[in-house]
Amino acid sequence: MHSIHFTILPPPAILKNEIECIRIADYHGKEAVTIQVAPYGAPGMVFHHNNGHAALKHIFTHSGRSFCPPPLFLSGPVIESSIMTYKQAAFTTVQVIFKPTALETLFGITPSQLAPGWIGPQEWEALDLTSQLMEARNSQEQMTLLTTFLTSRLKQEKPRDMIVEESLHLIHAHMGSLHVKDLLNTFHLSERQFERRFTRAVGLTPQAYLRVKRFNAAIHLIKTGHFARLTDVAAALNFTDQSHLIHDIKAFSGLTPTRLAQHADDFYHEQTGYSFV
Structure with missing residues (x-):
């Protein structure tokens, strides 16, 4: 992974109870990349792109499930390893790693219904966000769009157990x-x-x-x-x-x-x- 640069960002203060951190991966090579990911047990939101196009081709899990991810998706908590296959091009991936209960508090999604699995933006009212992210001029604009969207979800925050x-x-x-x-x-x-x-x-x-x-x-x-x-x-x-x-x-x-x-x-x-x- 020498040609992939990772950056870990803390969450905005207003979202610290919902977000663990934000991980950005930048790849500037030309060869296709396959990354194996060990389970962490937390849900997340992923945005991946290359010049306005989706960068990820497939996600395969150890148990044989597969997913062709849209540019923006939510992932549930998983306890099995997965393989992420990227297209043959440079890419940027922004991964928001949520606190364990954030799917329900922010999106009203019961985590047990999504684990293990993924859902596209049409299922959590984020189609507009996808197009805005794709049209953003740089990563700073993308981060602003993501955090603004998530902050807006706080107004609908569900009660915590x-x-x-x-x-x-x-x-x-x-x-x-x-x-x-x-x-x-x-x-x-x-x-x-x-x-x-x-x-x-x-x-x-x-x-x-x-x-x-x-x-x-x-x-x-x-x-x-x-x-x-x-x-x-x-x-x-x-x-x-x-x-x-x-x-x-x-x-x-x-x-x-x-x-x-x-x-x-x-x-x-x-x-x-x-x-x-």
């Missing part, structure tokens, strides 16, 4: 030691009640969400070299053992830990997950 919001905070703060049963004890809910509320708001079960987040935390520890041995990474993140860690890495990335570590120059950011050519 504060128990789910607090559970997400606890998961992120205590990744290496938290179990779902700890959340049940904290909120005094039955497993069925909690799973129903969490899945509706996030689009994933609490077990699946915690698992994909621990996988990403493991990549972070492996890539930064904080631990010399996989057994130490497994222990730090409360995996049952090293075999359990290896199983999840293979399941989510399609790579063994050794091969994953060899992609030392590929792109990883703790807010956006991991991707590689």
